[in-house]
Amino acid sequence: MIVRLLGAVLCGASLLACTSSAPQTAEPGSTVRLLAHDSFLLSDEVLASFTAQTGIEVQVLAGGDAGSMVAGAILAAGAPTADVLFGADNTLVQKAIDARVFEPYEAMERGTITPEIADYLDTDAVTPIDYGDVCVNIDDAWFEREGITPPASLEDLTDPRYRDLLVVQDPATSSPGLAFLLATISRFGDSWPDYWTRLRENGVKVAGSWTDAYYSDFTPAGGERPLVVSYATSPPAEIVFAEGTPPARPSTSVLTDGCYRQIEYAGVLAGTENPAGARLLIDWLLSRRVQEDIPLNMFVFPARSDAQLPQVFTDFAAQVEKPEQIPADQIAMNLDEWLARWDEILGR
Amino acid sequence: MVGAVGRDPRTLTVPVALRYAWLVPAGFITAFLLIPIAVLIGVVADAATLTGLGDIGLWRVAGLAATQALTSVLLTLVIGIPITGLLYRCDFQGRRGLLALATVPFVLPTVVVALALRTLLGDVVPQGLGLVLIAHVYVNLAVVIRIVGARWSRVDPRTVAVARTLGASPLTAWRTVTVPALRSSIGAAAAVVFVFSFTSLGIIAVAGDGTVRTLESVIVRRTSVLLDFPGAAAAAFLQVLVVTLVLVVTVRTRSPRTVGRTWNPRPAARPRTRIGIHASAIVVGVMLIAPLATMALASVRVDGAWTITWWPELLNGRIGVGSPQGALIRSIGIAVATGILASLIGGLAAASALAHRAGRTVAGIGLLPLGVSAATLGVGTLLAFGRDPVDLRATGLLIPIAHALVAVPLVIAVAVPALTETSNQRGLVAATLGARPLRAWWTCYGPVLRVVMIAAGGLAAAVSLGEFGAASVLARADSPTVPVLIERLLGRPGDASFGVAACLSVVLMAVTLVLVGLIDRLGRQRGVPL
Numbered sequence: 001m002i003v004r005l006l007g008a009v010l011c012g013a014s015l016l017a018c019t020s021s022a023p024q025t026a027e028p029g030s031t032v033r034l035l036a037h038d039s040f041l042l043s044d045e046v047l048a049s050f051t052a053q054t055g056i057e058v059q060v061l062a063g064g065d066a067g068s069m070v071a072g073a074i075l076a077a078g079a080p081t082a083d084v085l086f087g088a089d090n091t092l093v094q095k096a097i098d099a100r101v102f103e104p105y106e107a108m109e110r111g112t113i114t115p116e117i118a119d120y121l122d123t124d125a126v127t128p129i130d131y132g133d134v135c136v137n138i139d140d141a142w143f144e145r146e147g148i149t150p151p152a153s154l155e156d157l158t159d160p161r162y163r164d165l166l167v168v169q170d171p172a173t174s175s176p177g178l179a180f181l182l183a184t185i186s187r188f189g190d191s192w193p194d195y196w197t198r199l200r201e202n203g204v205k206v207a208g209s210w211t212d213a214y215y216s217d218f219t220p221a222g223g224e225r226p227l228v229v230s231y232a233t234s235p236p237a238e239i240v241f242a243e244g245t246p247p248a249r250p251s252t253s254v255l256t257d258g259c260y261r262q263i264e265y266a267g268v269l270a271g272t273e274n275p276a277g278a279r280l281l282i283d284w285l286l287s288r289r290v291q292e293d294i295p296l297n298m299f300v301f302p303a304r305s306d307a308q309l310p311q312v313f314t315d316f317a318a319q320v321e322k323p324e325q326i327p328a329d330q331i332a333m334n335l336d337e338w339l340a341r342w343d344e345i346l347g348r
Numbered sequence: 349m350v351g352a353v354g355r356d357p358r359t360l361t362v363p364v365a366l367r368y369a370w371l372v373p374a375g376f377i378t379a380f381l382l383i384p385i386a387v388l389i390g391v392v393a394d395a396a397t398l399t400g401l402g403d404i405g406l407w408r409v410a411g412l413a414a415t416q417a418l419t420s421v422l423l424t425l426v427i428g429i430p431i432t433g434l435l436y437r438c439d440f441q442g443r444r445g446l447l448a449l450a451t452v453p454f455v456l457p458t459v460v461v462a463l464a465l466r467t468l469l470g471d472v473v474p475q476g477l478g479l480v481l482i483a484h485v486y487v488n489l490a491v492v493i494r495i496v497g498a499r500w501s502r503v504d505p506r507t508v509a510v511a512r513t514l515g516a517s518p519l520t521a522w523r524t525v526t527v528p529a530l531r532s533s534i535g536a537a538a539a540v541v542f543v544f545s546f547t548s549l550g551i552i553a554v555a556g557d558g559t560v561r562t563l564e565s566v567i568v569r570r571t572s573v574l575l576d577f578p579g580a581a582a583a584a585f586l587q588v589l590v591v592t593l594v595l596v597v598t599v600r601t602r603s604p605r606t607v608g609r610t611w612n613p614r615p616a617a618r619p620r621t622r623i624g625i626h627a628s629a630i631v632v633g634v635m636l637i638a639p640l641a642t643m644a645l646a647s648v649r650v651d652g653a654w655t656i657t658w659w660p661e662l663l664n665g666r667i668g669v670g671s672p673q674g675a676l677i678r679s680i681g682i683a684v685a686t687g688i689l690a691s692l693i694g695g696l697a698a699a700s701a702l703a704h705r706a707g708r709t710v711a712g713i714g715l716l717p718l719g720v721s722a723a724t725l726g727v728g729t730l731l732a733f734g735r736d737p738v739d740l741r742a743t744g745l746l747i748p749i750a751h752a753l754v755a756v757p758l759v760i761a762v763a764v765p766a767l768t769e770t771s772n773q774r775g776l777v778a779a780t781l782g783a784r785p786l787r788a789w790w791t792c793y794g795p796v797l798r799v800v801m802i803a804a805g806g807l808a809a810a811v812s813l814g815e816f817g818a819a820s821v822l823a824r825a826d827s828p829t830v831p832v833l834i835e836r837l838l839g840r841p842g843d844a845s846f847g848v849a850a851c852l853s854v855v856l857m858a859v860t861l862v863l864v865g866l867i868d869r870l871g872r873q874r875g876v877p878l
Contacts, residue, residue, distance in 0.1 A: 062828065067572025075388070075392065171573075206557070208553040208554055209554070212463075215463075339569075339574070
């Protein structure tokens with residue numbers, strides 16, 4: 001202990017690199033650095049369990065939002081600033097793989113992953129850890145008050161009955177905003193621009209961020225729009241984060257048509273100083289203990305099929321039967337063009 | 349010849365110590381600004397960057413952003429200069445409180461300010477250019493007040509009195525006496541406000557409607573959504589170019605030295621003027637406090653009813669995304685480190701700007717971080733100093749260093765005009781009486797330098813308290829700063845997340861107010877009004 005302390009002091013004093021040479025097997029006492037986006041969260045005791053099991057310390061490094069984090073990882077490809085990256089979603093992951101950000105590793109329990117999630121991307125560069133669906137959320141109370149039937153499909157959103165009721169996010173600045181655009185492209189194919197023209201004519205509002213749309217424009221927050229692009233897990237989150245005694249049921253529900261499925265991946269960063277520790281961390285992220293801790297911390301679904309969901313999820317999180325998806329390589333190839341076209345249609 | 353009078357009897361000999369003082373800021377800027385940028389350029393720039401520069405759309409964004417920024421500057425000056433006069437020329441009860449209050453918007457996380465303004469004005473001013481301009485004026489008022497105020501407090505009020513006695517109308521006296529004296533500080537403030545508005549990001553995102561764009565928003569879109577780095581580099585290059593141009597012009601047109609000492613504000617003699625002053629102060633106070641009050645209100649309300657359930661959450665830490673107390677202690681520590689670092693580096697840069705050309709160049713380059721986005725700086729710093737062979741991350745110094753870089757331009761903007769416009773008479777007298785060069789120099793500039801370093805250091809600390817972009821990339825996930833924590837809370841659904849974020853914003857405002865108030869008080873105790 002004293003030796004390590006002394007080492008740390010010397011490192012600090014010399015302001016120079018203090019990294020031990022890369023061990024081939026996972027060394028107890030070594031550290032593994034996990035680069036994660038802002039929304040990464042696990043219970044303290046679960047995080048501590050990795051160190052308890054392996055003797056390896058985990059240091060979680062903040063990478064900003066998912067996009068900035070992946071951008072940083074691509075720029076540092078080959079000489080990474082961490083050992084493992086968590087949270088590259090399917091809109092970003094292909095470019096990171098192409099830039100050789102990751103070192104291939106097949107997780108020990110990869111076989112436990114729900115097949116649809118595992119099959120989306122056929123690679124051992126990254127491992128799916130969790131997934132979530134981006135869907136239009138509905139303020140049920142508002143619709144009840146106004147005596148209007150809530151929309152039931154993406155097409156409904158262009159119906160004049162729902163004029164000026166929907167708020168979405170700018171796909172260029174917001175991850176759910178982008179997911180919603182991708183959902184419409186997946187659903188309508190080449191005619192997606194027509195759909196958006198109709199949405200515009202029907203008074204869709206574009207907010208800059210999810211926070212903005214959900215906390216300012218959405219009617220439960222005092223806004224004027226009872227339809228907002230959010231997550232299938234927003235209703236259970238509403239219960240968990242409610243003030244005082246939680247309500248018996250959420251005041252919002254989910255339009256389960258036209259949901260876009262986001263999958264979040266983790267991978268060993270190529271050039272890591274602690275490859276053995278990094279692999280152990282990937283295995284651990286896919287362990288049942290972590291997978292079952294994910295829902296209530298990050299409000300997404302675990303990738304593992306045998307992970308137990310908490311009650312509030314089974315009760316209130318929308319189960320999306322047929323989510324929309326677009327292959328990762330197509331996104332990587334066309335995103336630029338889609339966003340430019342979207343700008344044009346929305347008159348930006 | 350004994351003493352420190354130079355060959356030209358009107359100039360002071362530059363003390364030896366100061367001749368080399370520029371090395372410190374130059375070294376700091378090279379290490380933590382130029383090297384990270386060079387590393388970044390080395391990684392991303394290629395032929396596509398050059399083609400990207402030829403993109404008409406990019407230039408259109410630059411043009412629109414420049415127009416927006418110019419409008420922001422004009423509005424901020426029109427509103428800010430009268431307030432500066434009120435705060436630095438008239439004495440009234442609550443003057444110092446108002447001065448501290450005016451600084452708060454500048455240092456709050458921009459997302460919080462924009463959200464508060466939207467809640468307050470949403471029904472009157474729709475999202476878009478109008479709201480963006482209002483938000484820019486609101487946050488940048490402090491820049492005008494602090495920079496122009498530092499100069500204004502050294503304009504001899506008797507000169508105005510003389511002009512009035514000689515028959516000049518108040519307006520003529522203002523135009524012919526006060527304005528010329530303030531001109532260079534107004535120029536400096538205008539340049540800083542222009543650069544902030546031109547490179548604005550958070551406000552554009554929350555207060556804008558998607559049609560208002562800056563190069564900064566293009567950079568973020570290209571890096572973090574499209575992962576188009578050469579294209580982002582083109583936009584970043586254009587932005588640095590425009591900012592450099594503005595700064596060079598500002599530095600060039602700086603007016604020559606004028607004589608000055610600090611004059612305390614005085615209470616108005618006539619009761620009617622006194623009433624007028626108090627009325628204006630109340631108007632200004634309400635204007636400043638209304639958006640902040642919106643946030644305070646949000647921290648005690650849910651679904652239209654009163655509640656205090658969120659405040660205890662700050663202490664019991666059940667909110668999950670990190671301990672608010674820990675974040676607060678961390679943020680204050682970083683702010684103190686930033687204040688000291690930035691005032692030292694900026695103060696030395698300003699002092700060497702007096703000494704010789706190399707110093708002036710360094711002071712000019714020291715303004716550059718203004719044009720480099722905090723997020724870009726964060727990534728560059730990480731690439732240069734976040735991995736082998738130089739890994740500074742474990743030292744905990746990366747955030748103070750990045751914050752100091754962001755704040756050094758403000759220190760320079762405050763300090764250089766103040767120093768160059770200080771009379772060297774006292775120094776010349778001291779030198780004639782036999783003082784060594786350093787002693788003579790200090791006799792001349794010391795008091796002013798001390799004042800501006802305290803003032804600017806405080807401003808730097810306050811900037812650090814609210815900074816988000818760099819901290820979000822450089823922080824350890826388990827040790828967020830307060831703005832990072834607020835952002836994380838706002839990124840989750842649920843009333844409690846929003847409520848606790850509002851509470852934290854209120855705490856941040858309060859800490860900033862106390863900090864700025866303390867600094868002002870310290871200055872006052874030393875007999876130097878800030």
